[in-house]
Amino acid sequence: MEKALEDIRALQDALKQRLDDDQAVLQQLAKRLWAQQESEKAKLSRELHDGIGQLLTGLTRRLQALSKESPELETLHGISEMALHDVRQLSRLMSPTILDDLGLKPALNWLCRNLLEDEPINYTSDITLPSEIPKEISILIFRIAQETLVNTIKHSEASTIVITLGFHHNIVRLDIVDDGKGFDSKTIEPGIGLSSIKDRASAFSANLEIVSAPGKGTRTTLTVPI
Template sequence: MSSEQSAQLLAEIQSQQTRLKARLDEEQDRLNQLAKRLWAQQESEKAKLSRELHDGVGQLLTGLTRRLQSLSNEQPELQDLAQLAEMALADVRQLSRLMSPTILDDLGLVPAIKWLTRSLFVQEECQCECEFNFTAELSSDTSILIFRIVQEALVNIIKHAQATQTKVILSSHHQTIRLDIIDNGIGFEHISIEKGIGLNSMQDRAQAFDADLEIHSKVAKGTRITLTVAI
């Protein structure tokens, strides 16, 4: 084969590789767009269920609580039932807010994260500290992405980490938002552990929005989750 033929063959191979990469990039973009639509649909369904909990079950429990409180004035033995009804009502309201936090739309990401940490850690021995250093304007999709990553990570910490200290850091630099969630818990071997629903959900969300999610953990040395999002 002559040098001219070799060059022509090499050029054809490179052209094929370029076309293949373009097709792969196009398919990846389509998959990401599909994933975004699925997440948006999921958020819409959560909002709908949240309203149903608040307006349906919540209203019924409110009526039941008031009725039991009224009756307990005459029948003290009903006081325990009234307290149980109050606890159930509080749990339904909390679940409704967590499923679709209206504070995220009303006040923005920072107040929403502050509310989330207070709500999740109010009865936990683990202390949670927040640090915010950003002034960037965020789209609704980006705010929801960050909020859900924080929510999933903190729930995992409470359930599994056995941590005493947790820190949430949100900062911006130029056109990038960085989120760090750090705990001093028992950690895990990231290579050997089988990813649960929580970690998979975070990875899937990040990938759908072209964000970078890194998880660094060592046994007995805690865990750091870092999310980087271009804005």
């Protein structure tokens, strides 16, 4: 009897170990997939910048020189400038090289400015971070902040957003809170954005919590062990 119980326990342990191993392999695979997606985005971003971006720069310059000649040419110059601005913004958001160049804090401030400056939303941000954060974690935090802010702009009708990022006991914590119309997760039309940031967080053993209710705003909290 004793021996049979011992055997069962040993079998249980072996199975648990196998599950843990499989889980670790899957997590590595998910991380590699995200890294690959980032490098594809970086490639596309360069193509956009060096291709259409350069053509539009040339076009805008020429139209600027001609713009005094007629109101139509001035209008065309304005349109061309807007197109150039959009292509630049798209290319930068696709591959935020500012993350590599200056680090997470300036990159997040840049993201807020870029996404929110033309919106009727007040925002405050309080970002305190240790100097060194692994690059893959910086990218994770940046992408989750990006999707959350874009969602707030697109769906929330919020008047304020508060963004806080802090570091305690080896855990980085990002909170993004809006005072908008909120949503009921059971009745929303599911998109790709939320499920993709959830998958992404779990690939890095991070915890992502999105708390929302109709009329009560939305709070997104990400905690990542470092």
